[in-house]
Amino acid sequence: MPLFGSSDTDTRPDSKLDSKLPTGPIEQRWDTRRFDLKLVNPTNKRKYKVIIVGSGLAGGAAAASLGELGYNVECFAFQDSPRRAHSIAAQGGINAAKNYRNDGDSIFRLFYDTVKGGDFRARESNVYRLAQVSVEIIDQCVAQGVPFAREYGGLLDTRSFGGAQVSRTFYARGQTGQQLLLGAYQALERQIRAGTVKMFSRTEMLDVIMVDGRARGIVVRDLITGEVRSHMADVVVLGTGGYGNVFYLSTNAMGSNATAIWRAHKRGALFANPCYTQIHPTCIPVTGSHQSKLTLMSESLRNDGRVWVPKKAGDNRPPDQIPEADRDYFLERKYPSFGNLVPRDVASRNAKEVCDQERGVGPGGRGVYLDFADAIARLGADVIRSRYGNLFDMYERITDEDPYKVPMRIYPAVHYTMGGLWVDYNLMSTIPGLFVIGEANFSDHGANRLGASALMQGLADGYFVLPYTIGDFLASAGPDPMTPDVPEAKQTEAEVHDRVKRLLSIRGDRTVDGVHRELGHTMWDYCGMARNDAGLRKALDRIPELRKEFWSSVNVPGENESLNQSLERAGRVADFLELAELMCIDALHRTESCGGHFREESQTPEGEAQRDDENFSYVGAWEYSGDLSAPTLHKEHLEFEYVHPTQRSYK
Amino acid sequence: MNLTLKVWRQKSANDKGAMVAYEARDISPDMSFLEMLDVVNEELTLKGEDPIAFDSDCREGICGMCGCVINGQAHGPDHGATVCQLHMRKFKDGDTITIEPWRARAFPVVRDLVVNRSALDQIVQAGGFVSVSTGSAPEANSAPVGQAVAETALDAAACIGCGACVAACPNASAMLFMSAKVMHLGVLPQGQPERYDRVSEMVETHDRLGFGSCTNIGECSAVCPAEIPMDVISFLNRDLIRSRAGRGMKRA
Ligand SMILES: Cc1cc2nc3c(=O)[nH]c(=O)nc-3n(C[C@H](O)[C@H](O)[C@H](O)COP(=O)(O)OP(=O)(O)OC[C@H]3O[C@@H](n4cnc5c(N)ncnc54)[C@H](O)[C@@H]3O)c2cc1C
Ligand code: FES
Numbered sequence: 001m002p003l004f005g006s007s008d009t010d011t012r013p014d015s016k017l018d019s020k021l022p023t024g025p026i027e028q029r030w031d032t033r034r035f036d037l038k039l040v041n042p043t044n045k046r047k048y049k050v051i052i053v054g055s056g057l058a059g060g061a062a063a064a065s066l067g068e069l070g071y072n073v074e075c076f077a078f079q080d081s082p083r084r085a086h087s088i089a090a091q092g093g094i095n096a097a098k099n100y101r102n103d104g105d106s107i108f109r110l111f112y113d114t115v116k117g118g119d120f121r122a123r124e125s126n127v128y129r130l131a132q133v134s135v136e137i138i139d140q141c142v143a144q145g146v147p148f149a150r151e152y153g154g155l156l157d158t159r160s161f162g163g164a165q166v167s168r169t170f171y172a173r174g175q176t177g178q179q180l181l182l183g184a185y186q187a188l189e190r191q192i193r194a195g196t197v198k199m200f201s202r203t204e205m206l207d208v209i210m211v212d213g214r215a216r217g218i219v220v221r222d223l224i225t226g227e228v229r230s231h232m233a234d235v236v237v238l239g240t241g242g243y244g245n246v247f248y249l250s251t252n253a254m255g256s257n258a259t260a261i262w263r264a265h266k267r268g269a270l271f272a273n274p275c276y277t278q279i280h281p282t283c284i285p286v287t288g289s290h291q292s293k294l295t296l297m298s299e300s301l302r303n304d305g306r307v308w309v310p311k312k313a314g315d316n317r318p319p320d321q322i323p324e325a326d327r328d329y330f331l332e333r334k335y336p337s338f339g340n341l342v343p344r345d346v347a348s349r350n351a352k353e354v355c356d357q358e359r360g361v362g363p364g365g366r367g368v369y370l371d372f373a374d375a376i377a378r379l380g381a382d383v384i385r386s387r388y389g390n391l392f393d394m395y396e397r398i399t400d401e402d403p404y405k406v407p408m409r410i411y412p413a414v415h416y417t418m419g420g421l422w423v424d425y426n427l428m429s430t431i432p433g434l435f436v437i438g439e440a441n442f443s444d445h446g447a448n449r450l451g452a453s454a455l456m457q458g459l460a461d462g463y464f465v466l467p468y469t470i471g472d473f474l475a476s477a478g479p480d481p482m483t484p485d486v487p488e489a490k491q492t493e494a495e496v497h498d499r500v501k502r503l504l505s506i507r508g509d510r511t512v513d514g515v516h517r518e519l520g521h522t523m524w525d526y527c528g529m530a531r532n533d534a535g536l537r538k539a540l541d542r543i544p545e546l547r548k549e550f551w552s553s554v555n556v557p558g559e560n561e562s563l564n565q566s567l568e569r570a571g572r573v574a575d576f577l578e579l580a581e582l583m584c585i586d587a588l589h590r591t592e593s594c595g596g597h598f599r600e601e602s603q604t605p606e607g608e609a610q611r612d613d614e615n616f617s618y619v620g621a622w623e624y625s626g627d628l629s630a631p632t633l634h635k636e637h638l639e640f641e642y643v644h645p646t647q648r649s650y651k
Numbered sequence: 652m653n654l655t656l657k658v659w660r661q662k663s664a665n666d667k668g669a670m671v672a673y674e675a676r677d678i679s680p681d682m683s684f685l686e687m688l689d690v691v692n693e694e695l696t697l698k699g700e701d702p703i704a705f706d707s708d709c710r711e712g713i714c715g716m717c718g719c720v721i722n723g724q725a726h727g728p729d730h731g732a733t734v735c736q737l738h739m740r741k742f743k744d745g746d747t748i749t750i751e752p753w754r755a756r757a758f759p760v761v762r763d764l765v766v767n768r769s770a771l772d773q774i775v776q777a778g779g780f781v782s783v784s785t786g787s788a789p790e791a792n793s794a795p796v797g798q799a800v801a802e803t804a805l806d807a808a809a810c811i812g813c814g815a816c817v818a819a820c821p822n823a824s825a826m827l828f829m830s831a832k833v834m835h836l837g838v839l840p841q842g843q844p845e846r847y848d849r850v851s852e853m854v855e856t857h858d859r860l861g862f863g864s865c866t867n868i869g870e871c872s873a874v875c876p877a878e879i880p881m882d883v884i885s886f887l888n889r890d891l892i893r894s895r896a897g898r899g900m901k902r903a
Contacts, residue, residue: 065785080706081772083812084714100792136788143788145781145841147796147804154795172805178713179808186780193776201769224761253708287681292689293710394712397729397736398683463785511696513689558701562663563762565704566696 014634016270017621020424021125026642027107030129033425034468038475045070046196047479049233050470051218053205053260055082057177057455058438059239060184061462067191069467074231075188075197076220078204078255078568083185086241086253087458090177091298091391093161093169094455096134101158105166107131112643113164114453117343118418118446119595119611120645121273121619123638125425126444133464134456138170140463144183148172160341161299161451169452174298174390180455184462204568206496207263208236208434211488215264215434219489219496223568226560228496230484234474235433238264239462242417242439244277246576246583247528248520250414251283251296257572258579261421261440269429270621270634272422272442274579275587278449278596279529280415281347284398285367289517294413295398297370297391299451302340304375304384305408307331307347309368313358319369319407330354334606338650345448345596345609346650348412352529353607355411362409371407412529416454418445418596419586422621422636426469427461430621433477435470437461442619447595500560503570508553512566515550516573519580522546527584532600536588540581544629547577578628585622585631592616604647613645652678652744656691658703659751661760664767668760670749680740684727685710685717687739704763710735712876715811718818719764720751725815725874733813733876753818757825757861768814770860771828777856778849779832781841794840801839808835809877816871816879822863827871829853830887831879837890847894854891 022029040048048071052063055077063075077085097110110131115122138156142148148170149157161169172179191197202223209217209230217232243258244250265271282297308329310322330350332339340347351368354360361367376384381404385392392403399409420442421429427443428435438458445453484490526539550573558564592612593602602610619636654675661668675691682690685707692702708716712733719734721727727737742748750764758766796804808831816827833850836842842849858864865884872881 061785068784079708079714079716080768081715081812083772084708084716086709086714088714089709089711098791136786139788139791140783140785142791142794143781143783143841145804145836145839147801147808147835147839150796150798150801152798154797155792172808175713175805175809178811179805182808186775187783187785189772189776190780190782192772199772201772253714254710255708288679290679290682290686290690292683292686295711394736397732397738400681400738400740467785507699509697511693513693555696555699557696557699563704563765566702 014636016430016623016634017422017636018424019123019636020426021123022425026124026128029125030132037468037472040471040475042070044479046072048072048235048474049074049481050235050237051231051233052076052237052239053218054085054239054241054438054440055185055188056085056087056239056241056438057181057184057458058440058462059237060085060181060188061459062237062239062437062466063197064184064187064191065463065467066470067194067196070196073191073197074200074233076200076203076205078202078223080201082188082199082201083182085181086256087181087455088178089253090455091174091296092300093159093171093176093452094137094180095161095168095452096138096170096456097131097168098135098138100156101167103166105168107135109166110134110168114444114450115446115643116648117448117450119448119609119648120446120613120617120640120643121594121638122444122446124640124642129465130444130457130460133460136464137456137459141180141183144187146172146179146183159300160303164450177455180459205260206571207492208267208431209489209492210267210431211482211486214432216482217484217489219492221496221500224563226562226564228493228500230489230493232482232484232489234477234480235435235470237435237437237466237470238421238440239437240440242420243576243579244414244417246519246580247414247523248516249286249291249294251280251294254293257575259572259575261436262575262579264421264429264431264434266624267431268624269431269434270422270623271419271582272619272621273419273447273586274583274622275527275590275597276418276447276595277414278344278416278418279348279412281344281351281412282370282410283413284395285362285364285409285411287363295394296413296415297395297408297410299344301370301388301391304387305340305370305372306374307340307368307370309354309359309361315359319361319371328354328359335650342650343448343450345598348529349598351412367409367411369407370410372403373407376404416449418442418447418449422619426472427466428469428473433473435466437466447597499571500567503556503567503574504560506552506554506556508555510549510553510555512554512556512570512573515546515554516576519543519546519573519577523580523583527587530598530600531587533588536584539584540588543577543581543584550574550577581628582622582631586620589633590616590620611645611647617645652680652739652742654678654742654745655747657747657749658763660703660763663762664759678739680738682739683710683735684721684737684739685735704765706765707735712736713811715813718753718813718815720753720818722749725753725819726876731876731878733811753814755817755823755862757823758814758817770862771812771814771825773860774825774829774853774857775832778845778852779836781836782845796839804835804838807831807879807883810879811877813876815874815876817862819870819874820863821868821870822866824863824865825857826865826884826887827875827879829857830883833890834883834886837886847890847897850887850890851894851898
């Protein structure tokens with residue numbers, strides 16, 4: 001029996017989900033679409049108002065590009081400067097099918113790897129387009145002055161990155177995200193100066209304004225004055241990032257949140273694959289209950305570090321006293337061809353497994369070693385320092401241990417959310433006039449994202465896809481200026497006001513962080529690296545209770561009319577408490593394992609994720625029904641014409 | 652460990668503000684400085700008091716959101732690190748720690764330890780970019796950049812825009828911040844066409860926004876979490892002279 005919505009074997013197209021996929025040979029689909037899209041007359045562009053929420057790689061690139069085209073853009077971010085969006089923290093690099101190395105790469109191979117890496121749960125047409133525009137992204141960024149690593153001859157350097165056998169990852173030391181974002185930020189500042197973009201920093205979007213079934217604006221709160229007001233536009237774009245902070249502890253920045261997409265969901269945008277979460281294998285383990293976030297150690301470390309634990313359970317000798325014979329290099333043992341470079345989901349699950357066998361290391365036993373001793377012996381400490389110096393310093397600063405001498409300790413942590421608002425091929429959600437880009441949408445990574453492909457997707461969406469597709473929507477709609485006095489805006493503003501007032505009036509005995517921490521534990525235990533029926537049902541019992549406790553006993557001090565960080569956090573946590581339930585519902589309904597979604601009931605004899613293509617080869621898109629515990633499922637069936645779904649094998 | 656904190660509290664930009672003392676109890680040396688403040692804030696909240704406002708986001712030393720003056724030092728005692736990377740093991744049980752916001756004319760206080768740094772964005776707006784619209788870029792490898800040049804550019808581009816340099820400078824100058832951008836773009840071939848206009852426009856804007864002038868004291872570089880060297884300032888000064896000479900010639 002299906003849990004929700006239509007029967008599992010029903011493959012008729014869902015009327016809610018018109019994915020607008022192009023047809024024809026895959027290499028020509030994007031070209032054909034670009035030609036078919038309507039154009040906005042250049043002199044008319046300034047008559048269209050575009051709202052972009054988010055100034056990360058996706059939002060920043062989009063705002064700059066649309067400003068350059070001449071649209072009248074307003075851009076919003078909750079940080080004090082667009083340069084501080086969470087994209088800044090990306091370390092490892094960005095993929096592109098340049099094939100500078102002559103090592104067998106091509107657009108088709110990047111496409112192939114990404115579809116396979118996503119465990120056959122992404123759309124072929126989208127992924128192919130992503131691989132195509134990856135090439136232009138590098139050109140654009142270099143022209144902006146992004147200082148990518150170079151070879152001696154002055155040409156661009158690349159490295160190989162988790163899960164890929166070719167060298168296609170462009171990087172700038174361990175600061176790739178920072179340098180790419182500064183490129184987009186500078187382009188954005190240029191447009192702000194030119195007057196095409198108006199920037200609203202420290203301004204948080206709290207709702208979408210719907211007029212006649214179309215997104216026509218947003219309600220925001222000025223984080224300094226508390227003023228709640230509406231901004232109207234011809235089209236609204238969300239580039240608001242991922243929702244990994246549902247888990248409380250994650251590698252995301254403290255402020256990363258789901259509010260924008262969750263509010264849009266409640267206004268009618270379908271939420272696709274909410275349970276697809278990426279757990280990154282190489283993060284610094286948790287040290288205590290005070291922990292506020294987790295720190296990623298770039299995946300590139302697995303190029304030279306070897307992962308191991310003691311063979312015997314409970315062996316707590318210091319690492320240098322454990323002889324080779326007593327060590328288990330479990331990734332190399334189980335996956336001889338990929339070894340330490342298996343994709344993230346596989347590496348993470350294996351780390352959990354050895355820790356569950358009580359072979360984990362460090363305080364609490366939730367950790368595995370990432371050992372550089374062999375690499376240092378082979379290449380010398382200087383080479384290792386030149387490759388990873390800043391990461392080693394960061395590790396030492398946090399743990400007070402020197403990784404040149406003692407193996408690092410790492411453990412998986414929540415890192416990225418593949419799920420997000422459902423969008424069609426043109427990046428529009430199920431709400432007309434609401435586009436979603438970057439990590440906030442669900443589009444290109446299926447059930448597992450490969451390393452160095454989120455930066456690629458964010459920039460692809462912002463620089464090269466949205467600027468075309470948004471024009472088509474606007475040209476069809478025609479310019480239609482609207483003021484914030486319309487009743488729909490007033491009504492939405494009033495609702496936002498009420499919610500703020502309600503949060504401030506509870507004055508109970510629990511802190512916002514306290515509730516958030518508890519939600520995080522529940523999610524990590526039951527909807528984390530491994531999920532099962534019983535556990536998910538437990539979470540589904542607990543989350544609505546916790547939500548009730550929040551609304552009756554949380555204490556949000558202070559007032560609305562000034563900078564109030566507790567109030568900001570409270571609003572975000574209130575939304576996490578709702579989204580968490582949807583994630584568990586989605587995880588429960590998908591009884592197969594795929595990519596980052598591992599259902600213990602569905603594994604191969606070797607313990608790998610076992611897909612069920614017959615019943616689950618679809619995107620699960622959820623519609624808000626008015627009852628958080630009973631959303632309606634819609635399915636977009638996935639077709640594979642070019643890459644035939646197989647059991648992924650990294651042996 | 653147990654500590655005494657003396658923290659700058661100021662309700663709004665117009666409030667006078669004052670130092671207020673708090674006790675921080677049972678602090679673990681493994682906590683980061685901001686996690687220690689989180690603990691203090693949880694207690695304040697439960698007591699019904701307003702928590703201390705401070706900025707942070709990435710808590711990894713890269714976004715530049717955090718920043719305060721700890722015992723008189725911007726970002727505190729750990730060299731080459733932001734306050735979110737500072738750990739409590741750098742302090743001793745019983746220590747008294749003073750915590751204040753960045754103080755500079757161009758950075759008005761918003762609340763407690765939070766200041767308004769939008770003046771830094773305005774400096775970038777004045778010219779801290781390469782004018783290349785999306786889609787117009789040539790093939791990435793068409794202009795080789797020597798490895799050493801790329802490294803120099805990246806050293807300068809590593810600036811996180813936190814504003815510690817301004818807070819540490821007795822003249823409250825943003826010279827290090829601005830020069831880092833001028834040098835990042837100025838050494839790369841992509842940045843050449845606008846090189847001299849960029850520097851003069853950025854400097855004009857910097858001065859107009861109320862930042863002080865640079866007298867080469869070097870406090871900025873000493874506290875910089877990204878360890879931007881003083882060389883960037885000499886680079887800017889050389890370019891500024893050339894820029895002015897060029898403009899003079901145009902006028903003559
Ligand atoms: C530590 C770390 C390292 C990573 N390393 C890599 C890597 O090496 N390679 C790779 O490809 N990917 C990497 N990723 C993933 C990648 O960085 C992100 O997926 C990507 O940067 C997301 O970009 P974005 O533009 O979608 O969102 P973000 O950069 O998160 O931007 C979100 C924007 O939305 C704004 N915003 C959000 N909500 C609101 C609201 N309600 N109102 C107003 N504004 C709002 C924010 O202010 C911000 O400007 C990494 C991620 C992490 C956490
Ligand atoms: S919080 Fe990002 S640098 Fe400190």
